[in-house]
Amino acid sequence: MKFGVVVFPGSNCDEDMVYVLRDIMKQETVKLWHKNTDLEGCDFIVLPGGFSYGDYLRSGAIARFSPIMESVIAHANKGGYVFGVCNGFQILAEAGLVPGALLHNTERKFICKNVYIKSQNTDTLLTHAIPKDKALKIPIAHGEGNYFADAKTLKQLNENGQVLFRYCDEQGNTTPEANPNGAIENIAGVCNAGKNVFGMMPHPERASDKELFNEDGKFLFESIVSRILQH
Protein backbone atom coordinates (compact mmCIF):
# COMPACT_ATOMS: atom_id res chain seq x y z
CA MET A 1 0.00 0.00 0.00
CA LYS A 2 1.46 3.31 -1.10
CA PHE A 3 0.27 6.68 0.20
CA GLY A 4 0.38 9.92 -1.81
CA VAL A 5 -0.01 13.32 -0.13
CA VAL A 6 -0.99 16.01 -2.63
CA VAL A 7 0.78 19.35 -2.29
CA PHE A 8 -1.11 22.42 -3.54
CA PRO A 9 0.30 25.93 -3.43
CA GLY A 10 -0.70 26.96 0.09
CA SER A 11 -0.90 23.47 1.60
CA ASN A 12 0.70 23.61 5.05
CA CYS A 13 -0.15 20.30 6.69
CA ASP A 14 1.44 18.12 4.01
CA GLU A 15 4.68 17.67 5.97
CA ASP A 16 2.82 16.63 9.14
CA MET A 17 0.76 14.13 7.17
CA VAL A 18 3.83 12.64 5.49
CA TYR A 19 5.60 12.44 8.87
CA VAL A 20 2.73 10.51 10.45
CA LEU A 21 2.28 8.12 7.52
CA ARG A 22 5.97 7.52 6.85
CA ASP A 23 7.72 7.87 10.20
CA ILE A 24 5.03 6.84 12.66
CA MET A 25 2.89 4.43 10.64
CA LYS A 26 5.92 3.14 8.64
CA GLN A 27 4.12 3.30 5.29
CA GLU A 28 5.59 4.07 1.89
CA THR A 29 4.58 7.69 1.30
CA VAL A 30 5.30 10.21 -1.45
CA LYS A 31 4.32 13.80 -2.07
CA LEU A 32 2.37 14.51 -5.26
CA TRP A 33 2.68 17.97 -6.81
CA HIS A 34 -0.67 19.47 -7.86
CA LYS A 35 0.53 20.29 -11.40
CA ASN A 36 1.21 16.64 -12.18
CA THR A 37 -1.44 14.16 -13.18
CA ASP A 38 0.47 10.99 -12.27
CA LEU A 39 -0.55 9.42 -8.96
CA GLU A 40 2.73 7.44 -9.06
CA GLY A 41 1.02 4.16 -8.28
CA CYS A 42 -0.38 5.38 -4.97
CA ASP A 43 -3.34 3.43 -3.62
CA PHE A 44 -4.36 5.94 -0.98
CA ILE A 45 -4.46 9.67 -1.74
CA VAL A 46 -4.46 12.29 1.00
CA LEU A 47 -5.47 15.93 0.48
CA PRO A 48 -3.85 17.77 3.39
CA GLY A 49 -4.85 20.92 5.25
CA GLY A 50 -3.74 24.42 4.43
CA PHE A 51 -4.92 27.37 2.40
CA SER A 52 -4.67 26.14 -1.16
CA TYR A 53 -4.64 29.07 -3.58
CA GLY A 54 -5.04 31.42 -0.62
CA ASP A 55 -8.66 30.27 -0.19
CA TYR A 56 -9.48 32.59 -3.09
CA LEU A 57 -13.12 32.59 -4.26
CA ARG A 58 -14.07 29.84 -1.76
CA SER A 59 -11.91 27.43 0.23
CA GLY A 60 -10.93 24.58 -2.06
CA ALA A 61 -12.71 26.00 -5.13
CA ILE A 62 -9.57 26.65 -7.19
CA ALA A 63 -7.60 23.62 -6.00
CA ARG A 64 -10.46 21.44 -7.16
CA PHE A 65 -9.45 22.30 -10.76
CA SER A 66 -5.73 21.54 -10.29
CA PRO A 67 -4.41 19.04 -12.87
CA ILE A 68 -3.88 16.33 -10.25
CA MET A 69 -7.51 16.51 -9.18
CA GLU A 70 -8.61 14.97 -12.48
CA SER A 71 -6.59 11.89 -11.57
CA VAL A 72 -7.76 11.98 -7.94
CA ILE A 73 -11.41 12.14 -9.06
CA ALA A 74 -10.86 9.26 -11.49
CA HIS A 75 -9.13 7.27 -8.71
CA ALA A 76 -12.07 7.92 -6.35
CA ASN A 77 -14.64 7.01 -9.00
CA LYS A 78 -12.89 3.66 -9.48
CA GLY A 79 -13.26 2.99 -5.75
CA GLY A 80 -9.76 4.17 -4.78
CA TYR A 81 -9.26 5.64 -1.33
CA VAL A 82 -9.09 9.41 -0.84
CA PHE A 83 -8.87 11.19 2.52
CA GLY A 84 -9.19 14.97 2.89
CA VAL A 85 -8.42 16.81 6.11
CA CYS A 86 -9.54 20.41 6.73
CA ASN A 87 -8.74 22.23 3.46
CA GLY A 88 -8.55 18.75 1.92
CA PHE A 89 -12.15 18.17 3.04
CA GLN A 90 -13.15 21.53 1.53
CA ILE A 91 -11.53 20.51 -1.78
CA LEU A 92 -13.36 17.15 -1.75
CA ALA A 93 -16.67 18.95 -1.15
CA GLU A 94 -15.98 21.43 -3.94
CA ALA A 95 -15.13 18.54 -6.26
CA GLY A 96 -18.39 16.82 -5.34
CA LEU A 97 -16.53 13.74 -4.09
CA VAL A 98 -18.29 14.05 -0.74
CA PRO A 99 -21.71 15.63 -0.23
CA GLY A 100 -22.29 19.05 1.31
CA ALA A 101 -20.29 22.24 1.68
CA LEU A 102 -18.22 24.02 4.32
CA LEU A 103 -19.55 27.45 5.30
CA HIS A 104 -17.94 30.15 7.40
CA ASN A 105 -17.94 29.34 11.10
CA THR A 106 -21.06 30.91 12.59
CA GLU A 107 -18.95 33.05 14.94
CA ARG A 108 -16.94 34.14 11.90
CA LYS A 109 -13.70 33.47 13.75
CA PHE A 110 -10.80 31.27 12.81
CA ILE A 111 -10.86 28.60 15.51
CA CYS A 112 -7.67 26.77 16.50
CA LYS A 113 -8.14 24.49 19.51
CA ASN A 114 -8.60 20.93 20.68
CA VAL A 115 -12.14 19.62 20.31
CA TYR A 116 -13.75 16.24 20.92
CA ILE A 117 -15.29 14.11 18.22
CA LYS A 118 -17.01 10.76 18.31
CA SER A 119 -17.05 8.17 15.57
CA GLN A 120 -20.57 7.54 14.24
CA ASN A 121 -19.89 4.51 12.09
CA THR A 122 -17.29 1.99 13.18
CA ASP A 123 -17.59 0.04 9.96
CA THR A 124 -15.48 2.22 7.65
CA LEU A 125 -11.82 2.01 6.70
CA LEU A 126 -11.13 5.21 8.62
CA THR A 127 -13.00 4.44 11.82
CA HIS A 128 -13.18 0.69 12.50
CA ALA A 129 -10.28 0.62 14.98
CA ILE A 130 -11.60 3.51 17.07
CA PRO A 131 -12.90 2.25 20.44
CA LYS A 132 -16.70 2.49 20.41
CA ASP A 133 -18.09 5.53 22.26
CA LYS A 134 -14.64 7.03 22.79
CA ALA A 135 -14.49 10.82 22.53
CA LEU A 136 -11.31 11.56 20.59
CA LYS A 137 -9.43 14.75 21.38
CA ILE A 138 -8.36 16.19 18.02
CA PRO A 139 -7.42 19.79 17.14
CA ILE A 140 -9.31 21.91 14.64
CA ALA A 141 -7.86 24.96 12.84
CA HIS A 142 -10.27 26.54 10.39
CA GLY A 143 -12.40 29.54 9.50
CA GLU A 144 -14.74 27.67 7.16
CA GLY A 145 -15.62 24.39 8.80
CA ASN A 146 -19.33 24.81 9.30
CA TYR A 147 -20.60 21.72 7.53
CA PHE A 148 -23.84 22.17 5.65
CA ALA A 149 -26.01 19.84 3.60
CA ASP A 150 -29.65 20.26 2.62
CA ALA A 151 -32.33 18.19 4.37
CA LYS A 152 -32.49 15.54 1.65
CA THR A 153 -28.73 15.03 1.59
CA LEU A 154 -28.60 14.96 5.37
CA LYS A 155 -31.24 12.23 5.47
CA GLN A 156 -29.22 10.14 3.00
CA LEU A 157 -26.02 10.68 4.99
CA ASN A 158 -27.69 9.51 8.18
CA GLU A 159 -29.46 6.56 6.60
CA ASN A 160 -26.38 5.32 4.75
CA GLY A 161 -23.98 5.66 7.67
CA GLN A 162 -22.00 8.36 5.88
CA VAL A 163 -21.59 10.60 8.91
CA LEU A 164 -18.14 9.67 10.21
CA PHE A 165 -17.74 12.02 13.17
CA ARG A 166 -19.77 14.44 15.25
CA TYR A 167 -18.42 17.08 17.62
CA CYS A 168 -19.08 16.11 21.23
CA ASP A 169 -18.01 17.00 24.75
CA GLU A 170 -15.27 15.20 26.67
CA GLN A 171 -17.77 12.60 27.83
CA GLY A 172 -18.91 11.92 24.27
CA ASN A 173 -22.26 13.76 24.42
CA THR A 174 -23.24 15.47 21.17
CA THR A 175 -24.45 18.85 22.45
CA PRO A 176 -24.87 22.30 20.87
CA GLU A 177 -22.19 23.61 23.28
CA ALA A 178 -19.69 21.07 21.91
CA ASN A 179 -20.22 22.32 18.37
CA PRO A 180 -17.35 24.72 17.63
CA ASN A 181 -18.40 26.10 14.25
CA GLY A 182 -22.16 25.72 13.78
CA ALA A 183 -21.91 22.53 11.70
CA ILE A 184 -25.32 21.04 11.00
CA GLU A 185 -26.07 18.15 13.40
CA ASN A 186 -22.54 18.62 14.84
CA ILE A 187 -21.06 16.91 11.77
CA ALA A 188 -17.24 16.95 11.74
CA GLY A 189 -16.62 14.42 8.98
CA VAL A 190 -18.45 12.50 6.26
CA CYS A 191 -17.75 9.96 3.55
CA ASN A 192 -19.21 9.33 0.11
CA ALA A 193 -21.84 6.67 -0.57
CA GLY A 194 -19.14 4.22 -1.70
CA LYS A 195 -17.29 4.74 1.63
CA ASN A 196 -13.95 5.15 -0.13
CA VAL A 197 -13.72 8.96 0.08
CA PHE A 198 -13.42 10.50 3.54
CA GLY A 199 -13.41 14.12 4.63
CA MET A 200 -13.09 15.70 8.06
CA MET A 201 -12.32 19.14 9.50
CA PRO A 202 -10.30 18.08 12.60
CA HIS A 203 -6.61 17.25 12.14
CA PRO A 204 -5.78 13.68 13.23
CA GLU A 205 -2.22 14.13 11.93
CA ARG A 206 -1.67 16.77 14.62
CA ALA A 207 -2.56 14.27 17.34
CA SER A 208 -0.63 11.16 16.39
CA ASP A 209 2.82 11.57 17.94
CA LYS A 210 3.56 10.71 21.57
CA GLU A 211 5.88 13.73 21.70
CA LEU A 212 2.72 15.85 21.46
CA PHE A 213 1.09 14.06 24.43
CA ASN A 214 -2.00 13.25 22.39
CA GLU A 215 -2.24 10.23 20.15
CA ASP A 216 -6.02 10.11 19.69
CA GLY A 217 -5.63 10.84 15.98
CA LYS A 218 -3.53 7.71 15.57
CA PHE A 219 -6.65 5.53 15.89
CA LEU A 220 -7.65 6.74 12.41
CA PHE A 221 -4.31 5.91 10.84
CA GLU A 222 -4.25 2.55 12.61
CA SER A 223 -7.71 1.89 11.19
CA ILE A 224 -6.50 2.57 7.66
CA VAL A 225 -3.26 0.65 7.93
CA SER A 226 -4.57 -2.39 9.83
CA ARG A 227 -7.43 -3.08 7.42
CA ILE A 228 -5.34 -2.50 4.35
CA LEU A 229 -2.71 -4.91 5.63
CA GLN A 230 -5.38 -7.59 6.02
CA HIS A 231 -5.98 -7.54 2.28
Place this chain on the structure above:
Amino acid sequence: MKYIAEIDVMPLKALLDPQGKAVTGSMKNLGLPEIENVRIGKHISLEVEAATKEAASAKVDDACKKLLCNQIMEFYEFKLVEVK
Protein backbone atom coordinates in the same frame (compact mmCIF):
# COMPACT_ATOMS: atom_id res chain seq x y z
CA MET B 1 -18.37 40.18 -30.02
CA LYS B 2 -17.23 40.98 -26.55
CA TYR B 3 -19.54 41.17 -23.56
CA ILE B 4 -19.02 42.19 -19.97
CA ALA B 5 -20.81 40.08 -17.40
CA GLU B 6 -21.63 41.60 -14.02
CA ILE B 7 -22.24 38.67 -11.70
CA ASP B 8 -23.60 38.67 -8.15
CA VAL B 9 -23.00 35.61 -5.99
CA MET B 10 -25.00 35.66 -2.76
CA PRO B 11 -25.38 33.29 0.19
CA LEU B 12 -28.63 31.29 -0.05
CA LYS B 13 -31.46 33.07 1.74
CA ALA B 14 -32.09 30.06 3.96
CA LEU B 15 -28.54 30.15 5.33
CA LEU B 16 -27.19 32.31 8.11
CA ASP B 17 -24.80 34.95 6.74
CA PRO B 18 -22.59 35.69 9.77
CA GLN B 19 -20.82 38.54 7.97
CA GLY B 20 -24.09 40.23 7.08
CA LYS B 21 -25.40 39.66 10.59
CA ALA B 22 -22.34 41.35 12.12
CA VAL B 23 -22.69 44.33 9.78
CA THR B 24 -26.43 44.57 10.56
CA GLY B 25 -25.44 44.79 14.23
CA SER B 26 -23.03 47.64 13.64
CA MET B 27 -25.69 49.60 11.71
CA LYS B 28 -27.52 49.97 15.03
CA ASN B 29 -24.28 51.06 16.72
CA LEU B 30 -23.67 53.81 14.20
CA GLY B 31 -27.17 55.19 14.49
CA LEU B 32 -28.90 53.55 11.52
CA PRO B 33 -31.27 51.11 13.21
CA GLU B 34 -33.63 51.32 10.23
CA ILE B 35 -31.17 49.26 8.20
CA GLU B 36 -31.63 45.53 8.63
CA ASN B 37 -31.09 42.17 6.96
CA VAL B 38 -27.69 43.02 5.48
CA ARG B 39 -26.45 40.14 3.38
CA ILE B 40 -22.99 40.08 1.89
CA GLY B 41 -21.90 38.23 -1.20
CA LYS B 42 -19.48 38.74 -4.06
CA HIS B 43 -19.60 40.82 -7.19
CA ILE B 44 -17.59 39.42 -10.10
CA SER B 45 -17.13 41.09 -13.46
CA LEU B 46 -15.61 39.36 -16.45
CA GLU B 47 -15.30 39.71 -20.19
CA VAL B 48 -16.46 37.01 -22.57
CA GLU B 49 -16.05 36.65 -26.32
CA ALA B 50 -19.06 35.11 -28.10
CA ALA B 51 -20.97 35.31 -31.40
CA THR B 52 -24.28 36.22 -29.78
CA LYS B 53 -25.58 37.43 -26.46
CA GLU B 54 -27.24 34.05 -25.93
CA ALA B 55 -23.92 32.26 -26.47
CA ALA B 56 -22.18 34.64 -24.07
CA SER B 57 -24.92 34.05 -21.51
CA ALA B 58 -24.50 30.28 -21.82
CA LYS B 59 -20.74 30.55 -21.23
CA VAL B 60 -21.15 32.77 -18.17
CA ASP B 61 -23.82 30.44 -16.82
CA ASP B 62 -21.41 27.53 -17.25
CA ALA B 63 -18.64 29.45 -15.43
CA CYS B 64 -21.01 30.25 -12.56
CA LYS B 65 -22.21 26.66 -12.19
CA LYS B 66 -18.73 25.09 -12.45
CA LEU B 67 -16.60 27.51 -10.46
CA LEU B 68 -17.84 30.96 -9.50
CA CYS B 69 -20.80 29.81 -7.41
CA ASN B 70 -21.24 26.80 -5.13
CA GLN B 71 -24.97 26.21 -5.44
CA ILE B 72 -25.08 24.19 -2.24
CA MET B 73 -24.59 27.44 -0.33
CA GLU B 74 -24.92 30.30 -2.84
CA PHE B 75 -27.03 31.53 -5.76
CA TYR B 76 -26.04 33.80 -8.62
CA GLU B 77 -27.51 36.22 -11.11
CA PHE B 78 -25.82 38.25 -13.82
CA LYS B 79 -26.28 40.93 -16.44
CA LEU B 80 -24.53 41.03 -19.81
CA VAL B 81 -23.57 44.21 -21.60
CA GLU B 82 -22.03 44.29 -25.06
CA VAL B 83 -18.70 46.14 -25.29
CA LYS B 84 -18.99 48.61 -28.16
